[in-house]
Amino acid sequence: MRVDVVAVGTELLLGQIVDTNSSWIGEQLAAHGFDSLLQTKVGDNLDRVVTAFRRALAEADAVIVCGGLGPTHDDLTRQAIAAVMGVDLALDDEIADRIRELFAARGRPMPENNLTQAMVPAGASVIPQTRGTAPGLICPVTLDGAAKVLYAVPGVPHEMKDMLERAVLPDLHARSGEAAVIVSRTLRTWGDSESGLAERLAPLIDELDRVGNPTLAFLASGWEGIKVRLTAKAADSATAADLLSQWSTRVEDLVAGNLFGYDDDTMESVVLDRLRDRGLTLGLAESATGGLLAARLTAVAGADDVLRGSIVSHETGLRQRLLGAGATVGVEDEQTAGAMAVGARRALDSSVGLAVTGGSVPADQTGAAVSAVCIGLALGDAVVTTRLLLPGQHDQIRQRSVIGALDFLRRQLLRP
């Protein structure tokens, strides 16, 4: 089944926003066994949007449209769909009420034009919003006697992703009628490069190329590590699941210590679970990461029962007062990181203390800026530390320091 994508928005053509939506959708479609052969960006112009929809529908079995569902004059996706379907738009009272309630809940008056988001093409069904105001649409279209379908989802990434997983992909599977079930499992790894993993997995990859099912793909996720995705196809989910776990085990043996989780696991969620399982609480002291370590941990719902808090400061005088002597040493070394970890554990009354400190060091021969980030961990009677030499820009270094510190804690927790 061929599913093409149309991203609507002049800002995409002008490069003011990079179209990451169609890439993400393409990745999901591939994982679910659908082909996506053409992806288009079109501006906020009714004629051109209508033409783009017609062309996509002429070649594909289904089309996913992102964006242009907002309340303003340049949001044209609804009108374009009505034109392609050859139907009128009508107000959906349920949606209208929900939008009114949303504004009421925020204690804000609702500008009338918001109700344009409640206009639905006749014959289309609605994908309810759970996060924003603009609902999605599932629009059956008959083109030259062929039955096709057009899905409209918002351009706001988290709203788009929610609707794709909740409504669009299931609907596509239902329509595709393929007996085959596609199941994938993603192994989350950290600490080795894509090429390094490819080398370790080479014999297994050759074998998979021969059998052809499941397929294996590497997905680089920047500082979040490398994802190894296995996708198995079978007549029923049980068979697909068996096939998957059978090969997954073999991959895990080769990836070994770099494997930190599966599918939706993140380094944060895994570390929090490990600590929770052992009845441990965590206290942080952050200099180099400026609160990012705490922010990423607290982004995980339910982190509060494990994370006691974080003391964020780059200023040595403050660190002395808040974390105690030792954390005061001007030099950003491992000894300082260790002292900060002990201080954080004391100040935040936690059972484990984790600290990140550091600063940039003189540029290396290549002239690239390098930062030395020191990580300290107070766990039980032990204080363990490590030092990471990180190249890159300010934000890259912060992000790598956070994931590096979490992985250091994760590996230490694996020890008996």
Place this chain on the structure above:
Amino acid sequence: MRVDVVAVGTELLLGQIVDTNSSWIGEQLAAHGFDSLLQTKVGDNLDRVVTAFRRALAEADAVIVCGGLGPTHDDLTRQAIAAVMGVDLALDDEIADRIRELFAARGRPMPENNLTQAMVPAGASVIPQTRGTAPGLICPVTLDGAAKVLYAVPGVPHEMKDMLERAVLPDLHARSGEAAVIVSRTLRTWGDSESGLAERLAPLIDELDRVGNPTLAFLASGWEGIKVRLTAKAADSATAADLLSQWSTRVEDLVAGNLFGYDDDTMESVVLDRLRDRGLTLGLAESATGGLLAARLTAVAGADDVLRGSIVSHETGLRQRLLGAGATVGVEDEQTAGAMAVGARRALDSSVGLAVTGGSVPADQTGAAVSAVCIGLALGDAVVTTRLLLPGQHDQIRQRSVIGALDFLRRQLLRP
């Protein structure tokens, strides 16, 4: 002059690589006064690539193609161009020699397939490489009697950018003859919905629709607020800039207090600049935002001279010890937020204290979870507080709390 873009590569459709090239090209085209109305991603399939080129050339005056110029079997751009031009490919000895020299210089043997990169369609002229091995191409195409041009550049971003600036844009200007310049200004706003702004700007938008230049567009940026973008077209930059600032002033008057910055400004950078200008330092106490407020501020390079630190904890006992009495009140109310702000200022030895606390309140009638987030600010002799009712998911509420707290501080700093 209309210049559309085709990005070639199956990895783009599969989402393994995000197509940032066409966004960057779109930005350059706009800045140089060229329209780009359709941008397409197509996979490594000869028929589909040829069709994509033909379609783009049929509608646009010029087409820029990125990618598919490499040496491997799935690099098909050269063959596709030859097919569209109806000519043969011939080996260009100069390019072939240069590629051989490149490998020799690196002391590596040259795989023969590299010479496919020296194949040039008859009638095309070459854009020499200065960084990689694959040269670019300038290909005149006559389609239905109309003279068009197709440019082929590598998919490697820095090679593509080099060729675009060095050869493609100058060639486009030479062909277009027109010297129009396009200049954009983005007004960053926060605190009103897209529809609310649209209503306030309605008369001005009508007027702009009549005059047609500059154009106005809204860009929703989730919890970062709404961007209002003005784009002016004129014969020279000076005239465009005048036109822009003239209309920008009128928009600013209508947007009033919701305007927080321009173009690349962020709420964080603006607040940090305001504090720095007044010689103030900032200390934070975070409960509801779990370190995210500090993390976003420290993401701005050079934040350290303003931000002293943050004390992150959701636990009232800890808050009492770290922030002092008053921050201990069990209830997450404005009084608590105020006391936390005063405590943060004292504990972190800063001139300004900002605190965010709160928790979820019983679900409203719509069943949607709503959180009451309280913000406290200790500024000079005053302690001011506010309370935000925020619907949505865990992360949305955290993000909205951060931006809400920063905007509250920004508005207070505006006061005499």
